[in-house]
Amino acid sequence: MNISAEIWQAFVVCVAAIFTQNILLSYFLGLCPFIGVSREIKAAFGLGAAVIFVMVSTCMLNWLAYRYVLLPLNLHFFRFILFIVIIAAFVQFVEMVIDRFSPRLYQTLGVFLPLITVNCAILGASLFMVIRNYTFIVAVGYGLGSGIGWFVAIVAMAGIRQKLKNDRIPPGLQGAGITLIITGLMALAFIGFTGVLQGG
Amino acid sequence: MKKSPQKQKLEQMLHSSRIVAGGFMGTDTRSIDEIIDADLARLDRLGKTATEIAQKMQQITDAACRGLGEWVKIDDRRQAMVDEAKGIMVCPWPHPGRFCKRLTFVKNVDTGTQIRWSDLNIHLIGEHGFFEGVGSEFRIEPIGLVELIFDI
Amino acid sequence: MAQEILVAVLIVSLTSAALATLLAVSERFLSDYGQCRVLLNDEKEITVQGGKTLLSVLSDNKIFIPSACGGRGTCGLCKLKVQEGAGLLLPTEEPYLNQQERDSGVRLSCQVKVRNDLKIQIPEELFNIREFTCKCAEITDLTHDIKQFRFELVEPDKIDYIPGQYIQLLTPVYEKSSEEVYRAYSVSGDPADKNHIELIIRYVPGGICTTYCFKYLKVGDEVRFNGPYGQFRLTDTDSPVVFIAGGSGMAPIKCILHHMKNNGIKRTAVYYFGAKKVKDMFMQDLMKKFQDELPDFKFIPAVSSPDPDEKWDGQKGLVTEVVKRDLKNAAQHEAYLCGSPGLVDAAEKVLVELGLTEDKIFYDKFA
Incomplete structure (x- = not known):
């Protein structure tokens, strides 16, 4: 496969990961911070942006670790442990770097990083990419798409929840209850994208 | 459930005894969002919004201030009195909010029931829908409050 | 088989250790600002x-x-x-x-x-604010909710302050408070006694520091404070003075009166002090003594709503009403107010009505 075909495939995978196979709305991964941090658009925006960044970077790192460490040593069954360790170490490292060099960026994005370390969507993206045998470039596209997909979902949810603030919600459904119902409705809406992409 | 770092910081502030002895959360183990949601749901059933309640509370406090510490007649059923101390209270939410240390005592003349609130309470209810955690010194029960200050 | 497991575990441990080392090293360099x-x-x-x-x-x-x-x-x-x-x-x-x-x-x-x-x-x-360590020397009940606290300075053992200033008392960690906090109190003692400070504190429900002072602080306990702070002080002019205070607002005024006595300041002064009930009145004897010792000083206590069984032959009514009745014209005066924000606001209004301009009215609301 030549490079341009690969880039095209990466693009298709990326778009598919945003819409038709949104990691949050079709696999329901990363649901915990999604519900917890979607009350305000500002916080949702920061967390979403941090997820995009970490998702892309860890997909790259984990792809390299899988291809050049685990496969040659025939230790692919250790990918769960290794991936999560790499994600954790990477997030820690990035947090330190941002804190040192841009305190302002740290306050907007960096503070969300510890929350992401154990976000299952991040680990999920790395595992899917391995299971589906993506090449490096496609894996990057997949990471980017998954991140953007998660970002879109949480920002949309935060927007909806901010609007809901002044609406009357049955007492038993307030908070997490109504959020889960909305998530379900959003997921249904995203199913509407199926068929947009043939190659995905 | 995971909370945003801003919310974690806020809860830390609410639990700490920096601003008021014992903190704002009392013995309540619920999260800040759960406390607010539960109280607002109760208000909903009574048909009042937090803003309306805060406005009414502010009216009563303003009227009571004229008494300089003496009981003041608010209407046929209610009396109120303020008690002030020196110093300021700050709002635990991250925005500029400073209030006098002023307590308003409101009494229903017929039943004798009495509730007290601080200026900070009015702000917390009106702006943040927060009636404080159960078991904290200045927790106000929304239902009792509405019954006392409104004619329902 | 056993060897395989061993190698696998070893490799994962090594990778983790390598990453941990990397983090430790980068932390060493990134968090060191020198x-x-x-x-x-x-x-x-x-x-x-x-x-x-x-x-x-x-x-x-x-x-x-x-x-x-x-x-x-x-x-x-x-x-x-x-x-x-x-x-x-x-x-x-x-x-x-x-x-x-x-x-x-x-x-x-x-x-x-x-x-x-x-x-x-x-x-x-x-820049002039220092931290002091002191020992609680005496606690006196003034009313049911006001106490006077006297502290002996330990380190440094002398304090210089301008009468009317306040200090910030540090409340240590105790049962009701998991953190050290500072709260401000006006100094009430005789400024000539540089080895002691006195505070008059009223109990505030739910107050961190007042709860500590009233329920936990014992004579002999060591506490810390820093100070002095504040711009509230007697001016250098010869204008007649009117003091208005209520409750623990007594503190800075008492301090200024000591100062006037110590320095032979002969300004005309009148002090209106308001309380709700007769049982809320305190230090009347001391004020009478000041009345005798200072050349032209009058103390006028006012009780707003004495209980029927309380005997009170002084002025009755809110302190602001008494000022209005008694002072009549304040155009030449300087006013010093201390008390709750409501009292200060109300007193300011009355004084302006009596002809005083706002720049001659001084107060310290700590706010």
């Missing part, structure tokens, strides 16, 4: 280890910037001007600063980290 110099008001320079917030660095160096939230970026009190080296404004500071403050470099000192050399500007008066 020695930073902080230049205060272009005159004093302090050298500090970088990485901490400006607020805590300054308090380590015994420069006390007011703060109510303990450096959490909630109260916005710890503002100061950073002329150089603070970096970009942080989102956590934005709500507290208006455009004018932003333009002139005002920052929240609890949010600004010392990462490099800094040039800052702080109010001159904060």
Whole structure:
């Protein structure tokens, strides 16, 4: 496969990961911070942006670790442990770097990083990419798409929840209850994208 | 459930005894969002919004201030009195909010029931829908409050 | 088989260890800001280890910037001007600063980290603030909710303050409070006695420091405070003086009266002191003594609603009403007010009605 075909495939995978196979709305991964941090658009925006960044970077790192460490040593069954360790170490490292060099960026994005370390969507993206045998470039596209997909979902949810603030919600459904119902409705809406992409 | 770092910081502030002895959360183990949601749901059933309640509370406090510490007649059923101390209270939410240390005592003349609130309470209810955690010194029960200050 | 497992475990452990080392090493380099110099008001320079917030660095160096939230970026009190080296404004500071403050470099000192050399500007008066250790020498009940606390200074053993100023008492960690907090109280004692300070404190329900002072503090206990703070003081003019106070607002006025006696100040003075009930009155004997010792001083206590069984032959009514009735014309006076914000506001209104201009009215609301 030549490079341009690969880039095209990466693009298709990326778009598919945003819409038709949104990691949050079709696999329901990363649901915990999604519900917890979607009350305000500002916080949702920061967390979403941090997820995009970490998702892309860890997909790259984990792809390299899988291809050049685990496969040659025939230790692919250790990918769960290794991936999560790499994600954790990477997030820690990035947090330190941002804190040192841009305190302002740290306050907007960096503070969300510890929350992401154990976000299952991040680990999920790395595992899917391995299971589906993506090449490096496609894996990057997949990471980017998954991140953007998660970002879109949480920002949309935060927007909806901010609007809901002044609406009357049955007492038993307030908070997490109504959020889960909305998530379900959003997921249904995203199913509407199926068929947009043939190659995905 | 995971909370945003801003919310974690806020809860830390609410639990700490920096601003008021014992903190704002009392013995309540619920999260800040759960406390607010539960109280607002109760208000909903009574048909009042937090803003309306805060406005009414502010009216009563303003009227009571004229008494300089003496009981003041608010209407046929209610009396109120303020008690002030020196110093300021700050709002635990991250925005500029400073209030006098002023307590308003409101009494229903017929039943004798009495509730007290601080200026900070009015702000917390009106702006943040927060009636404080159960078991904290200045927790106000929304239902009792509405019954006392409104004619329902 | 066993060998395979061993190798696998070894490799995963090695990778983890390598990553951990990487983190430890980068932390060593990234979080080390080295020695930073902080230049205060272009005159004093302090050298500090970088990485901490400006607020805590300054308090380590015994420069006390007011703060109510303990450096959490909630109260916005710890503002100061950073002329150089603070970096970009942080989102956590934005709500507290208006455009004018932003333009002139005002920052929240609890949010600004010392990462490099800094040039800052702080109010001159904060330089003179020291921290004192003292021992509680005497606790006197004045009324059911007001007590007088007398402290003997230990280290340093002398304090110089201007009568009318206040100090901030440090409440240690105790049952009701998991953190050290400072609360402000006016000094009430005789300023000539430099080895002691006296405070008059009224119990505040739910108050961290007053609860500590009333329920936990014992004679002999060691406490700390810093100070002195505040601009409330007697002027140098010869205008007649009117004092108006209520409750623990007695403190700075009493201190000023001691000062007038010590220095032979012969200004005409009248002191209206308000209380709700007769049982809320205190220090009447002492005030009578001042009346005898000072050349032209009158103490007028007022009780607003005495209980039927209480005997009271002095002035009745709210202290502001008594002032209105008794003083009649205040155009030539200077007024010194101390008490709850409501009392201060009401008294100010009455005095303006009696012909006093607002620039002759002094008060300290701590707010």
